[in-house]
Amino acid sequence: MKPLPETLEARIGLRVDQLDTPALVVDLDAMERNIARMADFARKHGMLWRPHAKMHKSAEIALLLQRAGAVGACVQKTAEAEALAAGGVRDITITNQVIAHPKLLRVARLAARLQAQGGRLALAVDSAEGIQRLADAMxxxxxxxxxxxxVEIDVGQGRCGVPPGEPALALAQAVARLAQLRLAGLHAYHG
Structure with a gap:
């Protein structure tokens, strides 16, 4: 990891009640142990591992996870994707739908920057309107x-996504027809 600014280094080792909030507090030994366990589990089961950054919101931790074997990082929002990319993460998936035109323009520019750096950006969609808006912004x-x-599939939570089967197939076909969009697969969330 990069050396911390002097003001941050001075806080390492303080008791929790001495920290100003909000502050990310990490038990480094526990974190490293958990990362090693997850990476080992993924390897043993032949799984690709893409942790969500919503808990740590840290490019440094996302890169640490990638060095352990993660294939990239997931985020919930456009701004989180931009922050991770600025910190050196090159493979990012936005696991939520982005519909607003200004944010879609930012998504498009970020996709271009990551692609130019040999990386990739992925985005979940769950409507024909979302697909067309993304294509227009690109x-x-x-x-x-x-x-x-x-294509996001609703697996029973009723929060987002389309039902499996014909509705999902129709969205996948819509994505496949647009040159700037590459159908990368399905996405589902069941929390």
Whole structure:
């Protein structure tokens, strides 16, 4: 890890009640042990491992997870994807739908930046409107770039996604018809 600024180093080892909040407090031994256990589990079971960064929101921790074997990082929001990319993470999946045009323009520009650096950006979609809005933003802000798209399936939570079967197939076909969008698979969340 990079050396911490002097003001942060001075806080290492303080008791929790001496810290100003909000503050990320990490038991480094426990974190490293948990990362090793998860990486070992993924390897033993032939699984690709893409941890969600919503708990730590830290590029340093995301990169630490990748050095242990994670294939990338998941985030919930456009701003979180931008922050991780600024910190050196090159494979990011936004596990939520982005519909607002200004945010989609940011997504398109980020996809182009990551692609130019040999990375990738993926985004979950669950509607034909979301797919078309993403394609329009890509054409406007990053005409030479491509973005990976995951069709989100509702697996029973009723929160987001489309039902499996024909509705999901229709969205996958819509993605496949658009040159700047690359169908990367399915996404589901059951919390």
């Amino acid at each position: 054409a406007q802000a990053a005409p030479q770039a491509r973005i990976d798209v995951l």
